[in-house]
Amino acid sequence: MADDRELWERICRGDTTAFAALYRTLGPKLEVFLRQVLGNRQAAEDVMQETFTQIWRRPNAFEPNRGTLRAYLFGAGRKRAAEWWRQQGGVNIPVRSEPSESKTETASLIGDAFAHLPEEQRTLIWLREVEGHSYAELAEILGIPVGTVRSRLFAAREELRRVWHAVPEVKKGDT
């Protein structure tokens, strides 16, 4: 992908080819992230589409000096997801883990544990561990200070670790 600033300038000028490239490259990643946050495949796709539509309509909201385009996109998606949660009444529904033959037991247990985390912690861990966002990018996406990113990541990891070790009991309670 071209340099963020150059790409963004093209998008601001209405270059549909540039925006379509951004959509093709980051759209699927954003959708997978939103699936983890929302726990609903259809909602994840809808929110991803809405996020890109919003950005296409109002491209000036991105400031290249303040962070990367990728962080901006995930931040916008995350805000849309928060709005979706609010419309659902703000209830934290555990994400349903898709059954898969190829998952190892550990992976499956961690996946289950992850699904039981609160939305905010799922978001943070996914963006860090899977998407590889830096602390600065996470601060930009979540609108919190960098120091808070560090302490919240720690809290999220600890919670995931705790739930991971307790997953058999959780599963028992679910059945």
Place this chain on the structure above:
Amino acid sequence: MKCEEMAEFISALCDGEGIPREAAEHMGECEACRARLNEYSTIGAELRRVASLEPMGEARMRDWERTERTSRNWWWKGWETMRIPRLVFALLLATIVVLGSSLAIVKVRAHTHGTVLMLTAKLPDGKNVRCSLSLEDKKFARCAWMALDRVYAFRVIADEVDHVQLGMRIGHSADLAGTGALSDENVDRLPERQYSFQPGGKLEIPVAGAGTMVITGELMDHMPSLISNDPSEQVDPKPDELRFVSPVLLRDKQVVFDFAGATAIASEKREVIEFYVPETGLFHIALSPLEGAVQGRITMSRISFELDGQAYMFLLAAPVARGEHVWILRDSSYKPSEGAHQGAFIGTSDESHLLGKPPQS
């Protein structure tokens, strides 16, 4: 160092961050901490593995050419074809209203898209101020104003699932003395306190030496057409009401000052609008004659008048008043008192403040 104190450093280590020497030494000696590091690493690796198993198809094809954009063309097309709404649309740009008899300075940001947190602050003196904060666009997630001798500023720090994290700054206007307008940079010099606000709820915030400010607010899915203390506010001004919405002052067809997005409404008896621009003076605008004032003519959303042989015009984004005339008194010698905010401002004040002032020369 104890293992409990180490845990956060282990998490940081996982992220490639540096840790203090003491923590690093402890890690070398402590089996339990090394085990925790391994677990954190395993969690990360396994999550990436889970992610790799997530089905990730291609994004559905979209025709961006046909997806409407907010652009000049759209604006003009909409402007040409709207029925009521030229005014309504213009009013979408207004974001804050300060009502009250005391001098007030308003700084606003406007936008017309996305989720909006509409806050009402009941100040210690009983006056209400409303401002709208975007939860989506950081550029429009702040508002600041001055009332009496204090500066108030809100900003959205984070939009969480069930609450909004707000940053609030309260200071004395003297703290910003000589620094010009209420720029973000200036306001950010004031100390900030963070509050968790639940839309629909209430926050009580102590204002040192003045009492308590009460914040209430709700989420809206759009920017209301007109923001004021009265939820039933209409586009047309009420009788005896004088409204300045997003005013621009022109002198001989040149822009003197643009208060984009700011609104001031004089609705009380003997209340006048004040419009101050450094080097130009303080304008008092009233619906009834003031001693020494010139008459201005209202045509649509414009007020034309002459002063010292020069043609002036206020351009507004909404109807000004129900009548056809206003009276304008300029105090060209006015200067904000020492220690007060020195930049341009708009607000309202009581006409009695004008008593004893020399007529405009």
